[in-house]
Amino acid sequence: MKKRIAGISLVLALIALGTAGAATLDRFDGTYIAEGSSFRYFYTPTTTDQKVAANTQDGLVEQDRYSRFVPSLAESWSSNPDFTEWTFNLRKGIMWVDSKGAKTAYEITADDFVEGFRHVADPKNGIKNLSKDIRKLIFGLNNYYLDLVDIDSGKKKDITRDKALAAFEGVGVKALDKYTVTYKLNVPTPFFLSFLVMELFLPVEKDFLAQVGPDFGVGKDKLLYSGAYYISDWQRDKQIVFKANPFYWDAKTIKVKTINLQKVTDPNVTVQMFQRGELSQADLAADQVKALAGTKWAASIYSDPPAADRFSVTYWFVQNFSSSNPEWKAFINNLNFRKALSYGIDRVKLNELDDPYKPASVIRNTVIPEGQIYDEKGRDYSDYPGIKEIRAAGNYYNKAKAREYLAKALAELTDGKGNIKGVQAAKVDMKPVAEFQVDGKLPLQMLYVHFNDPTDTKRALLLKAMLEDAFGKENIDVQFGQVIDDMFAESVEPRRFDMIYDNFRFGFADPSAQLGRLITDGGINDGQYSDPEYDKLVDEAAKKYILSERYKIFAKAEALFLDRCYVIPWKMGGSVYTITKVVPFTSPKGGFGITRFKYKGMVVEKDPITVKRYEQLKAAFLKELAAVNTK
Amino acid sequence: MGSYILKRLGQSLVTVVIVVVSVFMLLRLMPNSGYFTREDYVNMDQAARTAYLRNLGVLDNPFVQLAHFAGGLMKGDLGRSISLYPRSPVSSIIAEKAPYSLCFGLASIIISMSLGLGLGVLMARHKDGFADWMGTLYVTVVRAIPSLIWLFFIQLWISGLMGWPMIFYLDRPVSWILPTISFSLAGLGWYAIWLRRFMVDEENRDYVKFATSKGLPRTRVMRGHILRNAMVVLVQYFPQQILLTIAGSLLIESLYNIPGMGGLLVSAVRQQDNPIVQTIVLLYAVLGVLGVFLGDLLMAFVDPRIKLADCSGKGA
Numbered sequence: 048m049k050k051r052i053a054g055i056s057l058v059l060a061l062i063a064l065g066t067a068g069a070a071t072l073d074r075f076d077g078t079y080i081a082e083g084s085s086f087r088y089f090y091t092p093t094t095t096d097q098k099v100a101a102n103t104q105d106g107l108v109e110q111d112r113y114s115r116f117v118p119s120l121a122e123s124w125s126s127n128p129d130f131t132e133w134t135f136n137l138r139k140g141i142m143w144v145d146s147k148g149a150k151t152a153y154e155i156t157a158d159d160f161v162e163g164f165r166h167v168a169d170p171k172n173g174i175k176n177l178s179k180d181i182r183k184l185i186f187g188l189n190n191y192y193l194d195l196v197d198i199d200s201g202k203k204k205d206i207t208r209d210k211a212l213a214a215f216e217g218v219g220v221k222a223l224d225k226y227t228v229t230y231k232l233n234v235p236t237p238f239f240l241s242f243l244v245m246e247l248f249l250p251v252e253k254d255f256l257a258q259v260g261p262d263f264g265v266g267k268d269k270l271l272y273s274g275a276y277y278i279s280d281w282q283r284d285k286q287i288v289f290k291a292n293p294f295y296w297d298a299k300t301i302k303v304k305t306i307n308l309q310k311v312t313d314p315n316v317t318v319q320m321f322q323r324g325e326l327s328q329a330d331l332a333a334d335q336v337k338a339l340a341g342t343k344w345a346a347s348i349y350s351d352p353p354a355a356d357r358f359s360v361t362y363w364f365v366q367n368f369s370s371s372n373p374e375w376k377a378f379i380n381n382l383n384f385r386k387a388l389s390y391g392i393d394r395v396k397l398n399e400l401d402d403p404y405k406p407a408s409v410i411r412n413t414v415i416p417e418g419q420i421y422d423e424k425g426r427d428y429s430d431y432p433g434i435k436e437i438r439a440a441g442n443y444y445n446k447a448k449a450r451e452y453l454a455k456a457l458a459e460l461t462d463g464k465g466n467i468k469g470v471q472a473a474k475v476d477m478k479p480v481a482e483f484q485v486d487g488k489l490p491l492q493m494l495y496v497h498f499n500d501p502t503d504t505k506r507a508l509l510l511k512a513m514l515e516d517a518f519g520k521e522n523i524d525v526q527f528g529q530v531i532d533d534m535f536a537e538s539v540e541p542r543r544f545d546m547i548y549d550n551f552r553f554g555f556a557d558p559s560a561q562l563g564r565l566i567t568d569g570g571i572n573d574g575q576y577s578d579p580e581y582d583k584l585v586d587e588a589a590k591k592y593i594l595s596e597r598y599k600i601f602a603k604a605e606a607l608f609l610d611r612c613y614v615i616p617w618k619m620g621g622s623v624y625t626i627t628k629v630v631p632f633t634s635p636k637g638g639f640g641i642t643r644f645k646y647k648g649m650v651v652e653k654d655p656i657t658v659k660r661y662e663q664l665k666a667a668f669l670k671e672l673a674a675v676n677t678k
Numbered sequence: 679m680g681s682y683i684l685k686r687l688g689q690s691l692v693t694v695v696i697v698v699v700s701v702f703m704l705l706r707l708m709p710n711s712g713y714f715t716r717e718d719y720v721n722m723d724q725a726a727r728t729a730y731l732r733n734l735g736v737l738d739n740p741f742v743q744l745a746h747f748a749g750g751l752m753k754g755d756l757g758r759s760i761s762l763y764p765r766s767p768v769s770s771i772i773a774e775k776a777p778y779s780l781c782f783g784l785a786s787i788i789i790s791m792s793l794g795l796g797l798g799v800l801m802a803r804h805k806d807g808f809a810d811w812m813g814t815l816y817v818t819v820v821r822a823i824p825s826l827i828w829l830f831f832i833q834l835w836i837s838g839l840m841g842w843p844m845i846f847y848l849d850r851p852v853s854w855i856l857p858t859i860s861f862s863l864a865g866l867g868w869y870a871i872w873l874r875r876f877m878v879d880e881e882n883r884d885y886v887k888f889a890t891s892k893g894l895p896r897t898r899v900m901r902g903h904i905l906r907n908a909m910v911v912l913v914q915y916f917p918q919q920i921l922l923t924i925a926g927s928l929l930i931e932s933l934y935n936i937p938g939m940g941g942l943l944v945s946a947v948r949q950q951d952n953p954i955v956q957t958i959v960l961l962y963a964v965l966g967v968l969g970v971f972l973g974d975l976l977m978a979f980v981d982p983r984i985k986l987a988d989c990s991g992k993g994a
Contacts, residue, residue: 170729178721196729285937535716
């Protein structure tokens with residue numbers, strides 16, 4: 048223990064040395080691309096909305112810069128042994144603040160959390176991110192919600208809306224007293240804290256809400272503030288200014304007193320503004336990084352995927368197992384072909400389109416992201432047997448293996464003369480995405496659907512080239528279909544594809560967040576495959592609530608799922624280069640909810656952080672993190 | 679004249695109603711899937727999606743929705759945004775944004791009209807001379823090169839050269855200069871080239887030759903006859919151009935981060951925000967029709983030979 052404390056002290060001293068002498072600023076100037084929809088912080092469809100929610104409101108718990116769940120407006124909590132009842136004890140004397148930074152007469156109490164959830168649970172409030180999973184998680188919530196839906200649609204007439212609203216008393220969110228709020232859940236949920244960092248679980252002041260009515264959140268003075276900042280100035284489609292909340296419960300951690308965000312839609316203008324000293328940070332696309340090579344700025348450009356707000360997003364290829372293209376349907380339902388496909392895709396080459404400098408560093412072969420969830424012994428889920436080996440494999444691309452598995456698939460699926468067994472000539476109608484003729488013979492014709500933007504088109508061409516190179520043009524013919532705006536509505540939902548890619552965020556701190564919705568008929572089983580063995584494992588894992596036992600079975604399920612190539616993961620989100628004056632590793636870190644958008648604790652310096660300094664800080668932080676996780 | 683005005687007002691009203699109702703109904707033909715993202719489809723089941731649409735009011739019969747819109751309009755209520763800025767009153771969204779577009783638009787009209795008309799006169803007066811060549815070169819450059827290129831060039835280089843901010847700040851007047859210039863450049867070319875063209879046309883007419891042969895000074899011929907007659911054709915566009923400055927510019931407002939009306943219609947259409955789209959369409963239709971009407975009146979005012987009503991009083 049003493050050694051560990053000494054280690055942490057050393058690391059802290061190194062960080063202190065790293066920042067010693069550097070002039071810090073109490074102001075951050077940033078940008079945003081899309082205007083937020085409103086300040087109704089329970090519904091945050093854009094990144095700007097999430098920044099507003101994360102910085103103006105606090106929940107019961109939050110994640111610190113090591114991603115640990117730590118107290119926020121709740122100073123302590125406990126759960127029953129099977130994790131179905133959670134009790135949170137609130138800090139006393141914390142007041143809501145208005146848009147002038149003045150203390151209001153309203154204290155933040157347990158009722159505010161109940162009122163917040165009551166607001167979220169009423170379908171009339173249009174909170175789209177109240178997912179069916181959460182409705183089924185909180186005791187009594189699903190029935191309450193569906194009753195209101197049926198009343199609104201006229202299906203249910205035996206009860207008035209007011210009576211149905213009064214039934215919220217039966218929902219498992221309650222204020223036991225002024226400072227105690229409890230949540231009753233339908234299933235054991237040891238990872239419930241990761242739900243509480245979502246915007247859905249934020250508080251609202253009942254009297255104020257009633258006072259502003261439908262205007263709640265339509266302007267900076269139409270909401271109250273419980274977070275580290277309040278909105279002092281706002282011009283729609285122009286600027287949002289946050290000022291530090293002087294009555295914040297954790298005010299000592301707030302180093303930056305003013306956050307000024309301006310809407311700038313052109314990334315080139317953003318970079319120019321940074322170079323002219325008008326901004327504290329600018330994200331850079333690959334071509335901008337190239338353009339700045341050889342300039343004085345190059346020494347300050349770096350990429351830190353785990354710190355990026357999309358790090359917990361995983362990209363994977365989806366194969367259509369029920370395609371109307373009979374050639375593809377025959378092949379994709381063959382395991383050897385799927386393995387050939389997986390070995391035939393060069394992840395490094397594909398990733399060069401996003402990160403030309405370190406493409407291998409953004410490969411992700413697993414569904415669940417690394418460094419996000421840890422068992423009770425501090426072991427990362429992605430280090431569990433089965434998953435660890437898949438991660439270690441790196442780029443799965445192997446032309447020889449691809450050909451070996453293809454040969455096996457061809458032996459099983461064709462008659463040796465180029466005819467695909469059981470497949471007749473047919474016209475494949477996937478209009479308006481594509482329409483083509485197949486002849487039931489090799490080469491296998493497959494439809495790859497992609498967005499019509501330049502990068503995605505390049506990616507499609509690259510994929511075609513690598514598959515035709517690995518398999519031979521005599522065996523595969525990749526055709527393209529394009530979508531313009533909405534991949535799901537234009538292609539996935541109407542089943543107009545053989546292969547596409549999609550990306551999904553790891554929503555809460557349990558493997559079931561992804562693996563649970565990839566089962567047969569799962570919410571994101573876009574390929575429409577079915578594997579009872581995988582489904583059974585996921586079901587079995589979900590019943591364990593000791594994390595190490597739970598993770599062991601989930602890891603087995605994920606390894607099986609990946610080995611059978613139902614989807615082919617290939618990269619993580621967040622491969623963004625940045626040039627910044629913000630000292631890395633100073634603000635909260637976490638892939639769940641809105642944590643990653645918090646500015647709390649952030650330190651801004653006068654000059655850009657150099658790559659060298661970033662590397663030093665990173666090494667120190669990783670040591671510190673390892674020490675924290677094994678504590 | 680009075681009957682003419684009444685008749686035109688009646689026609690204008692019918693035009694506006696046809697435009698607004700057509701757009702209103704076309705909006706209702708858009709698929710409801712546009713209200714949901716991929717994440718929404720993952721999060722929401724069919725019951726939740728239907729409840730969401732019902733609460734937006736988009737599942738109601740289109741004629742019922744039209745009646746609500748018309749009823750609200752009578753009471754001065756333009757409704758609330760449903761998807762772009764959910765629950766924000768449409769009237770306050772437009773009230774926040776329109777002044778920016780109007781101010782930049784009017785300033786640019788003043789600049790482009792005064793400089794453009796001046797350049798047009800100069801070009802016509804020195805036809806085939808240096809001024810004409812330079813003016814033609816300017817107009818050709820402004821029209822031939824995609825505007826994004828020279829607009830970005832102005833923003834990047836001139837702001838760097840002068841040390842001015844790259845984007846617009848309300849409290850820093852120096853940041854207003856480049857967007858105003860950017861707004862003005864294309865209009866300046868338009869006024870110049872058309873005035874030159876109409877003045878050259880007039881210059882070849884018999885009455886000009888007659889006035890010149892009578893010994894009238896060239897300046898007086900240019901000012902009193904050629905310019906006056908050439909302007910008759912142009913003035914009819916002035917009211918419409920002035921009124922429609924409220925529409926702003928998608929490109930320039932986006933480049934300089936001006937929170938005006940420029941991108942509002944496009945964003946609202948993309949997000950199927952019916953209350954915003956129908957209000958903007960109504961606004962633009964009214965201003966467009968009014969602009970044409972005022973243009974005709976102005977033309978008649980500038981050129982007394984133009985009669986808007988025939989002698990029998992039946993109207994033109």
